[in-house]
Amino acid sequence: MTALVSPAGPEQPSLRVRRLLLHTQHQPVVVMHTDCHVCRSEGLAARSQVLLTNGARQVHATLFQVDGDAVLSHDEVGLSETAWDLLGVAEGDEVRVSHPPALESLASVRRRIYGHRLDAQALSEIVRDVAAGRYTDVHLAAFLTASAALPLDENETADLTGAMIAVGDRMEWDAPTVVDKHCVGGLPGNRTTPIVVAIVAANGLVMPKTSSRAITSPAGTADTMETLAPVDLDLATLRRVVEAEGGCIAWGGAVHLSPADDIFVRVERELDVDTEGQLIASVLSKKISAGSTHVVIDIPVGPTAKVRGEDAASHLASRITAVASRFGLAATCVQTDGSQPVGRGIGPALEAFDVLAVLQNASDAPDDLRRRAATLAGAALEIGRKAGKGEGTALALETLADGRAWKKFEAICEAQGGLRAPPRAAHVHPLVAPRAGRVVHINNRKLSRLAKLAGAPESKAGGVHMDVRLGDEIDRGQPLLHVHAETTGELAYALDYAARAGDIVEIEA
Amino acid sequence: MTALVSPAGPEQPSLRVRRLLLHTQHQPVVVMHTDCHVCRSEGLAARSQVLLTNGARQVHATLFQVDGDAVLSHDEVGLSETAWDLLGVAEGDEVRVSHPPALESLASVRRRIYGHRLDAQALSEIVRDVAAGRYTDVHLAAFLTASAALPLDENETADLTGAMIAVGDRMEWDAPTVVDKHCVGGLPGNRTTPIVVAIVAANGLVMPKTSSRAITSPAGTADTMETLAPVDLDLATLRRVVEAEGGCIAWGGAVHLSPADDIFVRVERELDVDTEGQLIASVLSKKISAGSTHVVIDIPVGPTAKVRGEDAASHLASRITAVASRFGLAATCVQTDGSQPVGRGIGPALEAFDVLAVLQNASDAPDDLRRRAATLAGAALEIGRKAGKGEGTALALETLADGRAWKKFEAICEAQGGLRAPPRAAHVHPLVAPRAGRVVHINNRKLSRLAKLAGAPESKAGGVHMDVRLGDEIDRGQPLLHVHAETTGELAYALDYAARAGDIVEIEA
Structure with a gap:
């Protein structure tokens, strides 16, 4: 098909990069002005996936749009830290922004959703796209859900493992047994x-x-x-x-031994779904x-x-x-x-x-x-x-x-680099047994939350010291655990939670 | 369990809202400073889900974090337009920010992933959380994927339909037949x-x-x-x-007849998966x-x-x-x-x-x-x-x-409000047949893209006018279609695409 009148095709449009210092975990995010010429000419709307190109480096990113002049001007594209790192740009560089090509590997994800098993080739294409940051949360969740609804079999698990190895760094040791x-x-x-x-x-x-x-x-x-x-x-x-x-x-x-796994794990955690196949491949x-x-x-x-x-x-x-x-x-x-x-x-x-x-x-x-x-x-x-x-x-x-x-x-x-002594917390407070009896249950989830409110892991000395174990017979008023905190604020948060959380350590009279 | 020393529990921390004029489609997004006291005390990391509370109004949002002072100060929380609207705040209002409670309905999503059918109660809890914006893309994709892997049966389809009706506006008419x-x-x-x-x-x-x-x-x-x-x-x-x-x-x-559907549709489009059950309920x-x-x-x-x-x-x-x-x-x-x-x-x-x-x-x-x-x-x-x-x-x-x-x-x-005449495009250019023959295929997907590059639907007069239909016998040089555009820029984009896209209208000699 030929255009009778064919004006020279326009160059792919470009924008100046602006580092937003925005942390989004693994998800590359870019922000463009709603009225910017690229959004208009390419028909890009908020939450479109876009392809950014800087020479040989490319990144697929989720687009958000902004109005007003406070954050960005019309000819700028703001980059999250992940997008910034993946593109390898410097402030003021020009990058090209366009619709990303269709991801062929999503056809395999869709086939897997409908119950067809995947071969090594299909899994390796999926994992390559995942590791390159081309999958959105929606795509990642679909793949992981499909592998939970119909669990990966041994072949798929092995092929997924191989695919994840292929996109990561390798280490080698001069020893027969490692x-x-x-x-x-x-x-x-x-x-x-x-x-x-x-x-x-x-x-x-x-x-x-x-x-x-x-x-x-x-x-x-x-x-x-x-x-x-x-x-x-x-x-x-x-x-x-x-x-x-x-x-x-x-x-x-x-070392990035399994970059695809870092991405899968984040989504599995959000979904709170553990599948045996993903666990093993990971x-x-x-x-x-x-x-x-x-x-x-x-x-x-x-x-x-x-x-x-x-x-x-x-x-x-x-x-x-x-x-x-x-x-x-x-x-x-x-x-x-x-x-x-x-x-x-x-x-x-x-x-x-x-x-x-x-x-x-x-x-x-x-x-x-x-x-x-x-x-x-x-x-x-x-x-x-x-x-x-x-x-x-x-x-x-x-x-x-x-x-x-x-x-x-x-x-x-x-x-x-040298052995050192772990720090000790400035503030230590006991939580005591409200009644005498036997310790019948310890809620690991609540304990973790308590330790985190006390500052762990950022505050190295913060956390919880357990004074009892399952089956212990204890008296009323006896310490069950001690909360350790580096600051009074963190101590207050933790004790406040302990007062609200119900039994962390359960005692049967 | 009682704290021996119990300092008054701290108030739930609050931050001043700042409207970012950020468009994110349906996804509520908030931005907080990496070093803000709420992030530190609550242990919030980038991509955490957070709960924002303004009086009786609450919104679940995805948290991004920002460094530096260009965008936000330490005691501010920046809101996307969706979050802003859902919270009903005004510039400078204080809102409370905390960990959201666990979403009980996700347990049903997980059960559905593992092949258990859902009843009306479970589906109505899921849809209520979806319509309230509490599901992330990961949760939404998991639910939709699970309903594709094991298709919704008639009962589930009807229950999903009922649940989607329950969260939307209703219209009533004083007529026996509508x-x-x-x-x-x-x-x-x-x-x-x-x-x-x-x-x-x-x-x-x-x-x-x-x-x-x-x-x-x-x-x-x-x-x-x-x-x-x-x-x-x-x-x-x-x-x-x-x-x-x-x-x-x-x-x-x-009117918001089916707000949950608006959210499902966005994710289905991203996944490019159509399921019969979702289609019918929608x-x-x-x-x-x-x-x-x-x-x-x-x-x-x-x-x-x-x-x-x-x-x-x-x-x-x-x-x-x-x-x-x-x-x-x-x-x-x-x-x-x-x-x-x-x-x-x-x-x-x-x-x-x-x-x-x-x-x-x-x-x-x-x-x-x-x-x-x-x-x-x-x-x-x-x-x-x-x-x-x-x-x-x-x-x-x-x-x-x-x-x-x-x-x-x-x-x-x-x-x-008054009948009016549709506008006509200032620029109209034909694409002509490169050879004589019969029209054997018309690529609807490429046609849509061509019309959009010509400015449709924002440019009301932009688009494509077809001059041939399947089966037509045509001569070399005969117009296959005309591109209509309001500006020369849009015309150039469209013609450039037509030159690159391969056959939009396929002709067999």
Whole structure:
């Protein structure tokens, strides 16, 4: 088809970028003036998806529009931090703005919604678009919902895992055996990782552990560890620590092992839907990308834990093992008690004190944390061939008892930048039992909220110290827990919540 | 549980509102400073959902955070237009900001994801939360995906319809028979509504028709009608027009017949997933809320139409009829040809000229538009007992031929504020056939895009005038269509697209 009169086609329109310093998590957002010439000529409305192009770099973003002159002029496009970083622009640069091309991979998402299984090719196209930030929340939620309505089968789970590995960074280690561990679903205070790494590395295995910071919980392993040593290591430092000491306990933020997973996890949390397939692909993609050859998976089972029963735990364990083996990764799953918090501290520094007590063989060290860590470290020692079948836990306990674990932990901390003492809170207040009786239930969800209101994890010393455990017989007026806070304001928030929240610790007369 | 020391609980924190003039469609968005005291004390991060409270009014909003002092100070919260309207605040008012309570209805969404059917109670709780703006895109997409993966059954469809009616405005009419019509899925140029209303009202039936403006198409019925008469009627005016003339053709924006549907539709469009259940609940909830007793549903069937085959059309028709009857609404479905655009014009004014030509019995009136309108009006006359079975179309054609339809249309336009002449475009350019042959395919999607680039629907006179139809034998250089534009810029955009887009009209030698 030919136009009789064909004026030269207009250039794709461009706008000057303006950094808004706007934080939107992973979602690239751009703001344009309602009356800007690009919105008019391209027919862009609020909430359109737009494609921004800066040379070879492109980003799909959600468009909001603004009136008036306070925020933007007509020839500017305002960028959120995510959009700014992805585009790699400098203030005042010109970028082109247009309708994004149709996302071909959405056809696969739609097929999956209607019950058709996806092959490796389809999943890899979906994951590539997700990692590139091209999927909106609507697209992400649709894909995840479809994979929950009709659960991913073993092939799909493996293909999804492979696709997620392909879009992330990879690490490689010059060792035949590289051990890792992971805990499925959070139990407050379940801070076994620093202890496990110390035991395992003390026995000559390589364990380059990277951990996350808290997102919704009062502390992540990286937050806790940071009260004991620097954890924000670049790749070169991390490698140097591992080469010197056989292990590290670092924050994973410097490496992007599974960027697609970071995006999926945010949406799964908002949906509050956990699917086995996504869980497995998430965990295994990170372990495989990190160069692990062996991994121990801690599966806490309990009425308020992520995995509620033994049948579900067994199914999960066998699926994990099967998918892992396709990638040459040996996985061992350990079912543990998920009915109550582990140790006594909830919050970065308070959990660090528990870790120190176990490593230093303190007389008041929490025994549940010691036993859990020994069980997991034992499993790692067995799959790493440092202990015979059934003899790993004993070796782990021995490594703790004879001080080798503590010595290794000190050395790792020194290599990471120096061991330091966790801070102590300025304000500590008890919550006491309103009646005598037996502790019959501890609400993990409310405990987490209480610890966060007390300032954790931003306030390193803030959180909760538990004084009782399930089954304890207690007197009226006896402390159930202590709230730790760095400021009186945070203390007030926490105590106010405790007064309103109903039973956090339930006592039966 | 009691705090030994219990400082007075802090007030829920408040912030001063600031209107950002930010357009985000239906999504309430608020912006707070990263360092603001509420973000810190409540532990709010970017993309948290927050609850804003202004007296008795509350809104759930998505939080973005901003650094620096350019946009907001530390004690301000910036509101998008949707949030501003829902909260009913004035500049400088104080609002409370907190974590929103958990949405109980999401438990039903999760159950639906896992294959459990929902009852009326569960669906009504979901729809209430949706209409109140409490669902994020993630929640909305999950619900819609779950209803696609396992299609809504007849009970669920009826319960969803009832729930959507319950949250919307209702209209009531003092007439035993109130007729309505609806077309499932857009065909470009399918502008039968003004003609049908004129014919039906001329025969003494009541037809208070409200229509939408275009969202993604080059013209909605309200856009087309607006070139002929005012359509932005308040409820009192609308009622006065209908009482005087028996019919109206107004914009539906003044009444919110199905606010939940407006939200669902936006997400379905982004997902590009149409489910039968949502479609039926969407259409019927609006018709029932509008007080209709009888409705004619136009179901275009064709390879690029929403409904692709006769089987799907029959299933849809029987489900519509069954669900409608539960609400005492008599529905008649008419399958029509959905293989090519209807009439010649695509764009508000160009479609209005087609409508005028049919109503005025012009010799060059598009016959397909006349026949479609007569078929649909005939069905309405039959269910409204103004014509015997099988005699409706003849009566409709007669009403057109003898000028009564045109007279009624003139009277309705006068009552709405005065009949006017549609504008004509300043710039008109043909696209010509690159070779001789037969027209074998017309790409409706590309045609719509071309019309929009030419300015439709904002530029009322912009759009496309078709010069050929499927099956026409044409010569090389013969015009296939004419692009109409109000400005040379819009003309250039459209012609540029036409040069790049490949065949819009396909010709086989």
